[in-house]
Amino acid sequence: MKDIMDKLSLDQQITLDDIPELDLYMDQVIQLFEKKYDDAKRNEDEKILTKTMINNYAKGKLFYPIKNKKYSKEHIILISLIYQLKGALSINDIKKTLDGINHRIMEDQLDIDEFYNRFLQIIGKNAEGFKEDVLRKEEVVEQAVQTMSSGKDDELEQILLIASLVNMSNYYRRTAEKLVDQLAEKE
CATH class of the missing domain: 1.10.287 (Helix Hairpins)
Structure with a gap:
């Protein structure tokens, strides 16, 4: 059982240090997620994140609109949260969950870095x-x-x-x- 838990790569998370300060194109976002979560894949064919997934998240308004086809640090944090939530919740439930955070980010009423760090601490525990x-x-x-x-x-x-x-x-x-x-x- 210990071997199985080691293979789960539970300690592999996208941290704030992993996210560049400059905005990324979709392919770069996908590369970031694929590189970080590669060990957590069940098999080689599994995709961590795809263009279709990101487009569906955008169409479903799971995160606020991007600018100039680039994803900000805040978008990447939201996509990371979506990645964590999608294993258990429907897209509609994820939207309901993240609506308040999206609104607060757009209104500059949330220190998303601190929120995300707290999230990472909790999932570590x-x-x-x-x-x-x-x-x-x-x-x-x-x-x-x-x-x-x-x-x-x-x-x-x-x-x-x-x-x-x-x-x-x-x-x-x-x-x-x-x-x-x-x-x-x-x-």
Whole structure:
């Protein structure tokens, strides 16, 4: 399990130091994301970010309009947030979640660098807690399988662990969706 968690590259995040101060063209944004998250891909064919994805985010108004076909540091931060959110939330939920941030950025009412640094700190702590939690779940599953059968059964353990992790993922996703709904109600 430790090998699997290492392969997840949970510590790989786009930091403020990774984002150039000057605006980037779409291809440069894609290169930045591909380079940073390459180790996190499930297989070689997986795309981290594509032109179509970015265009869809723009059409869906997930971030405020770009200027002169270039993406600012703030846009890249927003695209990074979208990248993190898209694994669990629908595009509509991501839009609802980021609407307030987009508005605050355009009104110059948010220090987006500080906000993003806080986000990175939180997900760093989340990664530590996640690793500990998965190892605890692995122990619980091993004990459960041993008590139901005549000893160790790697396949049953793996299936139960998969089911347990997916179950927890669903709990987290559903909780996040309820929070998105609260945001939408406030607006």
